[in-house]
Amino acid sequence: MxxxxxxxxxxxxxxxxxxxxxxxxxxxxxxxxxxxxxxxxxxxxxxxxxxxxxxxxxxxxxxxxxxxxxxxxxxxxxxxxxxxxxxxxxxxxxxxxxxxxxxxxxxxxxxxxxxxxxxxxxxxxxxxxxxxxxxxxxxxxxxxxxxxxxxxxxxxxxxxxRFEELLLGVLSACSAEVALVNAEGRVVAANSPRRPSGSLLPVTGGDPLPSLPWRLMSIETTTHAG
The missing domain is CATH 3.30.450.20 (PAS domain)
Structure with a gap:
C-alpha cells in the first residue's frame, strides 16, 4: 500500500x-x-x-x-x-x-x-x-x-x-477503507463499520506484518465472505 x-x-x-x-x-x-x-x-x-x-x-x-x-x-x-x-x-x-x-x-x-x-x-x-x-x-x-x-x-x-479502539486514531486517518486481518481472513480491526471485528474477508493481497500472522488489506478490492 x-x-x-x-x-x-x-x-x-x-x-x-x-x-x-x-x-x-x-x-x-x-x-x-x-x-x-x-x-x-x-x-x-x-x-x-x-x-x-x-x-x-x-x-x-x-x-x-x-x-x-x-x-x-x-x-x-x-x-x-x-x-x-x-x-x-x-x-x-x-x-x-x-x-x-x-x-x-x-x-x-x-x-x-x-x-x-x-x-x-x-x-x-x-x-x-x-x-x-x-x-x-x-x-x-x-x-x-x-x-x-x-x-x-x-x-x-x-x-x-479494545484492540480496535487502540487503532482507531491511525485507522481513521487512512484515506481508503483498510482492514487488519488474520491468516484466516478474520478482521482484527478496520476503519469501516461494515467490517466489525471477527467478520470474514477473503485473504487476497495486502501487506503482511513482520512477525505477526496478520496483514493489512484494502477493503475496496475485497468481497464480503461472512
Missing amino acids: ADPRVDRVADRVHTIIEDIFSSLEEIRVAAVACYRPELSTSDLVAIRPQIFGCLSRSPDVLAGAGLILAPGVLADRPRWLEWWQAPDPTFLDVDLNPDSLDFYDYTAAEWFAVPERTRRRHVVGPYVDYGGTDTYMLTLTTPVEVERRFLGVVGADVRAA
Whole structure:
C-alpha cells in the first residue's frame, strides 16, 4: 500500500503487541526462576507480583494474564492455570477435570499448542472466548522452557473491541477503507463499520506484518465472505 498513513497503522500494531510481549517476558523470567522438580501450585505465588504488575501497567488494554502449565509439570495438580483477570486481579477458576462435561482442555487451544510445537511466541484471534468471557478475544502467548523442557506458556488476553479502539486514531486517518486481518481472513480491526471485528474477508493481497500472522488489506478490492 502506497499510503504512508497505512504504515502508521502497522507501526501502531507493532508497538501495542511488543509492549504486551515485553510484560509477558517478565512473567516468563519469574516462572523460570521459581521452577523446581517438585513444583507445586503454592510455588506459583512467587510469580503473582509479575502477573499483577503486567495487568496494572496496562489496565485499559489487558483483560487477563498469567501462566498456563503443561500437564505433568506440577507435583500436586495434573493441569493448572495461574490466570488472573482484570481490572481487579480475579483468579479464573475453570474446570480442569477431564471427566467433567465442562472440562477445559486448554492444551488443544491454538494459543497453547502452537508455542508448544514451535517454541516461539504466538498471537491468536479474534476468536470467541467460550472458556472465559464469551467475547471476541486476542490471546498472545510465549513458551516457558527450562533446559529445553516445555513447562507451558505465559500469556495475555486483549478484548478485540479494545484492540480496535487502540487503532482507531491511525485507522481513521487512512484515506481508503483498510482492514487488519488474520491468516484466516478474520478482521482484527478496520476503519469501516461494515467490517466489525471477527467478520470474514477473503485473504487476497495486502501487506503482511513482520512477525505477526496478520496483514493489512484494502477493503475496496475485497468481497464480503461472512
